[in-house]
Amino acid sequence: MLIQAENLSRIYKTPRAAKSWRERFTQLVQAQYNENKSVSDVNFAIARGECVALVGPNGAGKSTTIKMLTGILAPSSGRVTVAGFDPMRQRQQYVKRIGVVFGQRSQLWQDLPVRDSFSILQALFDVPDAVYQQQLKLFRADGGMDEFWDRPARTLSLGQRMLCEIAAAFVHAPEVVFLDEPTIGLDLEMKSRMRALIRKLNQEAGTTVLITSHDVGDIERLTRRLLLIDHGTLRFDGSLSDFRAHAGDGRWWAARIDASQVAAANEVLSAHPAALPVRSNGDWLEIARQDEALPFADLVKTLAPFTVHEIKPVEQSFEDLLHGFYVGKNLRADAAEDVTV
Numbered sequence: 001m002l003i004q005a006e007n008l009s010r011i012y013k014t015p016r017a018a019k020s021w022r023e024r025f026t027q028l029v030q031a032q033y034n035e036n037k038s039v040s041d042v043n044f045a046i047a048r049g050e051c052v053a054l055v056g057p058n059g060a061g062k063s064t065t066i067k068m069l070t071g072i073l074a075p076s077s078g079r080v081t082v083a084g085f086d087p088m089r090q091r092q093q094y095v096k097r098i099g100v101v102f103g104q105r106s107q108l109w110q111d112l113p114v115r116d117s118f119s120i121l122q123a124l125f126d127v128p129d130a131v132y133q134q135q136l137k138l139f140r141a142d143g144g145m146d147e148f149w150d151r152p153a154r155t156l157s158l159g160q161r162m163l164c165e166i167a168a169a170f171v172h173a174p175e176v177v178f179l180d181e182p183t184i185g186l187d188l189e190m191k192s193r194m195r196a197l198i199r200k201l202n203q204e205a206g207t208t209v210l211i212t213s214h215d216v217g218d219i220e221r222l223t224r225r226l227l228l229i230d231h232g233t234l235r236f237d238g239s240l241s242d243f244r245a246h247a248g249d250g251r252w253w254a255a256r257i258d259a260s261q262v263a264a265a266n267e268v269l270s271a272h273p274a275a276l277p278v279r280s281n282g283d284w285l286e287i288a289r290q291d292e293a294l295p296f297a298d299l300v301k302t303l304a305p306f307t308v309h310e311i312k313p314v315e316q317s318f319e320d321l322l323h324g325f326y327v328g329k330n331l332r333a334d335a336a337e338d339v340t341v
C-alpha cells in the first residue's frame with residue numbers, strides 16, 4: 001500500500017481561559033490546557049494510482065489528517081507511512097516524492113511569471129529535463145495554462161492561479177498528491193477544467209491523489225472511493241455505490257395526496273408494520289422505498305382510503321445522502337455497524 005495510516009490520532013492543546021483570579025494565579029505557575037482530540041484512531045490504506053476523497057463536515061479533522069500525511073503536523077499517536085517514508089522524520093527526502101495543494105496557500109512566486117516559478121520548482125526538486133518536459137506537456141495544453149504562462153502569478157485570477165497550483169504540485173512527477181479544497185471559490189467552467197486536469201494527472205501519469213472537498217461534484221466526478229470522517233473518527237471507507245447502499249439507499253416513493261388528507265395518510269403509513277421512514281413535503285408524502293418490506297402493491301393498498309393523485313419513485317442525490325449522513329439522519333440502523341471502521 002502506498003499510504004498507510006494506523007491508529008492515527010492528533011490532540012490539539014489550547015491554553016485554558018482562567019475563570020477566576022485564583023485560576024489566573026495558578027496558571028502563572030503552571031499553564032493549563034484544554035485538549036481537543038481532532039483525529040481519533042483513524043485507520044486506512046490507499047493503493048498506488050487510486051484517487052480517494054476525504055470528506056466530512058466542517059471541523060471533522062480532514063485538514064489535520066492531510067497535515068499529518070504530509071509531515072506538517074506530528075501525530076499525537078499512531079503511525080503514517082507514505083511510499084515507505086515516515087513523513088515527519090524523513091521530511092527532506094519525503095517532500096520530493098509528494099505534491100501538496102492547500103486551497104489558501106500558494107507555492108508560486110507572486111512577482112515572477114508562471115514560467116519562472118515552474119523553472120524554480122524544477123531546480124528545487126531536482127527534476128530531470130525529460131521528466132519536467134513530460135509533465136509540462138501533460139498540463140500545459142489541456143490545462144489551458146498557455147494563455148497566462150508568461151504572466152506574473154499576482155496578476156492571475158483565483159481560477160487561473162489554482163490551475164497553476166495544481167500543475168505545480170505535479171511538476172516533479174510525485175508519487176502522491178494531496179489536494180485540500182482545490183476547487184474552492186471557482187466557477188463551474190473553472191471547476192470542470194480543474195477536474196479534467198486532476199483526472200488526467202491521476203489516470204495518465206498514474207499519480208495517487210487524496211483530495212478533500214466540500215463540493216460533491218469533485219467527489220462524484222473524480223473519485224470512486226470515499227473516506228468519511230466525522231468528529232475525528234473514520235465513519236465510512238468504501239466505494240460511492242457502497243455509500244449509497246449504507247446511507248439508506250436514497251430511494252423513496254413520493255405520493256401526492258389531497259392536501260386535507262396528508263396528515264391522516266402520514267399516520268396510517270407510519271403505523272404500517274414495515275415501519276419505514278415517512279416524511280411530508282407539502283401535499284407530497286415520501287416513504288423510504290424498501291420493496292421487500294413494503295411492496296408497491298401494499299403501498300397502494302395502504303393508501304387506498306385516500307385521494308392519491310400520483311405516485312412516483314424518487315432518488316436522493318448524492319449531496320442529499322451526504323448531508324443526511326452529516327446530520328445523522330439517513331444511516332440505516334442495520335448498516336451503522338458495518339460502516340464504522
Ligand SMILES: Nc1ncnc2c1ncn2[C@@H]1O[C@H](COP(=O)(O)OP(=O)(O)OP(=O)(O)O)[C@@H](O)[C@H]1O
Binds near residue numbers: 014056057058059
Ligand atoms: N491549530 C489548532 N489548534 C487547535 N485546534 C485546532 C487547530 N487546528 C484545527 N483545530 C481543531 O481541530 C478540529 C479539526 O479541524 P480541521 O481543520 O482538521 O477540520 P476540517 O475537517 O479540515 O474542517 P473544514 O472542512 O472546516 O476545513 C476542529 O475542531 C478545529 O477547531
